[in-house]
Amino acid sequence: MKNKRREEILHKFNHFMDVIDKLRDPEKGCPWDREQTLKTMKDFFLEECYELNHEIIAGDHEKTADELGDILLLISLCAKIGEEERKFDMGDILDKISHKLIERHPHVFGDQNVSDSGDVIKKWDEIKRAKRKKNISEDLVMSLPPLLWAYKVQKRLANIGFDFTTYDETLVKVREELEELSHEIKTGAREKIEGELGDMFFALINLSRHLSVNPExxxxxxxxxxxxxxxxxxxxxxxxxxxxxxxxxxxxxxxxxxxxxxxxxxxxx
Structure with missing residues (x-):
């Protein structure tokens, strides 16, 4: 039954790729789709990911599937553009992600052992850093929205032990930052108020992480x-x-x- 369903899905995916080919056809394709480049496509990803996030939170499975389809469309159009420009194609994309997953899961595809999901993430970060050959601080520079960036930075540092021990300690830090913010508000120094507000946000995000709550x-x-x-x-x-x-x-x-x-x-x- 599983293999039969896999065959059905592959058939549907082949049909989908035929649709993408038709959309990009130089003569009979869609003018809008033909005009797209990798640079014009990049802005759509963030919008579609936020729409997907909204439907997942709402618990609407039908709309979630629809939004996932929109993201698959963006990926496939980019793959088609890459193929036309002789840079990469869908096969390259699949090869890269398959290789990455196997490489970063030696406890599944190799002989390493892990104790829990936290250990998995820690080893994953170690593998990524070793491959990138970056210092930890260099690896913390990311192209993400600020809220998610702060969360990722804190989580990554926690994996190497640079973290508060309990959520109580993070709560103390939040109160400390609130006191500092209140002090700067009284002084009226705008730059310092901005800095303390940033510290307050950062501390709250850290508290949410310790409480296993996604801040976004x-x-x-x-x-x-x-x-x-x-x-x-x-x-x-x-x-x-x-x-x-x-x-x-x-x-x-x-x-x-x-x-x-x-x-x-x-x-x-």
Missing amino acids: TALVSSITKFIDRVGFIENNSEKHYGRPFKELTMAEMDRLWELAKNKPVMEER
């Missing part, structure tokens, strides 16, 4: 919750006060906000 997921959840509550206020302002949202006083908004907080499901949203 936590922030997305809070933003979504905030928008839902604003929507509740907007949709209930006429009912409670006979005026639209933008005409309410702050006290009236606060009362509706408390109502929104106490509703597990936003019936009015």
Whole structure:
């Protein structure tokens, strides 16, 4: 059954690659798809990855599959462009990722032993650093959004033992940074306030890591919750006060906000 399904998937993938070929056909292809280059494609990846992240958090499996398809489209178009420019093709991409996975999993494809997933990640980082021949500090420079970058830096350093022992220690650090921020706010020095805010963010991200909470997921959840509550206020302002949202006083908004907080499901949203 497994082999049969694998054959079906490979057949579907071949059909998909035929579709990509048709889209890029110089004579009968799509004008938009034909115009794309590797440089123009790069901006779409971040957008699609965030859309995928949203659907995964929402738990919508059908939309998750749809967004994964969009990312596969981007990868396949880039592979086709690389093939046309004689730089690389889909075969090269598959070879590279297969080789990387085998190389970085000697406990699966070799004779090494690991104790747990943390040990796996530690060895993975050691293999990557050895191959890149970089100092640890050089390896921490990444092209990532700041929130994820901070999380990755802290996680990578934790793998070599440069880390707080418990989450209590990180909580102490958060309080320490808050005190320093409060002090700089009183002095009014903008540059120092900015620096202390950055330290505060960094400490909070470290706390989230120690609590096994992804900071981006936590922030997305809070933003979504905030928008839902604003929507509740907007949709209930006429009912409670006979005026639209933008005409309410702050006290009236606060009362509706408390109502929104106490509703597990936003019936009015």
